[in-house]
Amino acid sequence: SQTSLQLPSPYRLVELESIDSTNAEAKRLAEQGAPDCTVVWAKRQTAGRGRRGRTWVSEDGNLYFSILLRMPYPMEVMSQLSFVAANAVADAVQVAATRGAFVNVKWPNDVLLEGQKVAGILLEGEPDLKTGAFKWLVLGIGVNIASHPALEEGAYPPTSLAAQGVEGEGLDVTLMLDTLTKRFLAGLATWRNLGFGPIRRHWLARAKGLGGPVTVRLPNEQVQGVFGALDEKGALVLHLDGQPNRLITAGDVFIPSI
Ligand code: BTN
Numbered sequence: 001s002q003t004s005l006q007l008p009s010p011y012r013l014v015e016l017e018s019i020d021s022t023n024a025e026a027k028r029l030a031e032q033g034a035p036d037c038t039v040v041w042a043k044r045q046t047a048g049r050g051r052r053g054r055t056w057v058s059e060d061g062n063l064y065f066s067i068l069l070r071m072p073y074p075m076e077v078m079s080q081l082s083f084v085a086a087n088a089v090a091d092a093v094q095v096a097a098t099r100g101a102f103v104n105v106k107w108p109n110d111v112l113l114e115g116q117k118v119a120g121i122l123l124e125g126e127p128d129l130k131t132g133a134f135k136w137l138v139l140g141i142g143v144n145i146a147s148h149p150a151l152e153e154g155a156y157p158p159t160s161l162a163a164q165g166v167e168g169e170g171l172d173v174t175l176m177l178d179t180l181t182k183r184f185l186a187g188l189a190t191w192r193n194l195g196f197g198p199i200r201r202h203w204l205a206r207a208k209g210l211g212g213p214v215t216v217r218l219p220n221e222q223v224q225g226v227f228g229a230l231d232e233k234g235a236l237v238l239h240l241d242g243q244p245n246r247l248i249t250a251g252d253v254f255i256p257s258i
Contacts (some may be wrong), residue, residue, distance in 0.1 A: 005174050006180055010037040011067075013032055020047040023122060023140040026066040030136040032128070036070035042179060048142065051122055052252070054155075061146030063173050067184070068200045072133040073197035077127075079234035079249075080196045082109040082123045083203045089119045093143065095179050096161055096170040104208040106156070106228055107227070107236045108169070111143075114206060116159035119143040141180070145171055154217075157255070200230055209255035216236070218251045227255075 007013050012035060019025050022040040024047070031036055042065070045058035058064050069081070086109040093111055094103045104112040111119040121234055122140040127133075141196070144160035161170055169175060191199050204210060214227045216238065225238035228245065236248040 005178060007039060007178070008185065010035075011181060011185075012038050014038060014040045016040065016042040018044050018046060019043060021045050021049050021140075022064050022066040023049060023124060023138050024112055024137040026068045026140070027124070027126075027136075030070075030138065036068065038068040039065055039181065040068070041065040049122060049140070050120060050142075053251075056120065056122075056142050057149040058142070059147055060238060061173070063141070063143040063145055063176050063180075064166065065177060066138050066140040067181070069137040069139060070135075071138070072131065074133055076233060077129060077167065077235055078123065078137065079108070079127055079195075080191065080199065081137065081139065082121055083196075083199050083230075084107060084191050085121050085123070085141060085184060086111060086185040086188050087199060088180055089121065089141060089143065091183045092176055092180035093118055093161070094170075096145075096176055097166050098170075101164065101166075103206065105203055105206045106208045106255065107230070107248075109155065112213050113159055113161070113164050115208070116157045117144075118148075118159050118164075139171065143176055143180075145173055156252070189238065196232060196234075197198045200232075200234075204230055209253075213256060215254040215256075216248050216251045217254065223248075227253075 019042045022042050025042045044060050048056035048058035050056040084224040086105050090103050102114050109121040110117050114235045120142050125134040125137040128135045148158040164209050209227050216223045225240045228239040229237040238246045
């Protein structure tokens with residue numbers, strides 16, 4: 001159930017019953033001059049969006065929210081923020097799930113619970129070509145708590161906290177939002193003070209398939225290689241047989257389960 005929540009400063013919370021997409025709403029608010037760290041939280045979405053033009057099934061009982069970020073970040077650091085977010089989501093899922101639960105991150109910013117996708121992140125921005133920074137960024141996060149969509153052809157297998165046997169407080173949507181936004185604020189401070197290094201290390205410590213074979217699906221091709229590293233811009237470094245490394249900056253990564 002959704003109870004009223006006090007988020008720490010500088011967050012400002014906008015709570016909604018239903019909206020097309022919290023990312024779309026945060027963008028509309030951005031255009032109307034809403035301040036940095038405005039959080040748009042909805043019980044359900046009627047047109048939830050996923051990465052690469054996909055839809056995000058958004059029934060009651062899961063967490064759907066977006067954070068408006070207005071700091072004048074240089075554009076090349078945009079992707080770094082999605083790793084700050086993925087770490088916060090993974091931490092929050094670990095807190096909500098049982099202690100022994102197996103939480104992973106999958107490039108670029110999916111969070112896996114017991115090897116299946118439990119959360120997704122969609123980062124969108126409005127570039128300002130004059131300054132080379134973003135006018136604003138919208139960081140959208142969806143966490144499957146009570147339910148998850150059916151397995152779809154070509155998609156990564158989904159799960160939810162409930163489907164993994166989590167009970168009680170672990171299924172509290174409000175608590176998840178509270179934990180997650182606090183972790184994100186802490187990650188943001190680390191990133192600002194110390195740069196991407198500690199964020200990348202934290203992410204890599206939980207990265208699924210590091211050092212092993214992965215398949216990357218791109219719009220027009222499929223590439224197989226070894227997941228070697230994450231570079232300083234957040235690109236996946238793919239080692240290929242007898243060829244130079246390839247930097248992957250978009251696409252879907254599939255990791256064979258052992
Ligand atoms: C993905 O893995 O494809 C990203 C999914 C992002 C879903 C969240 S739910 C809240 C926010 N509003 C949206 O329309 N999408 C994001």
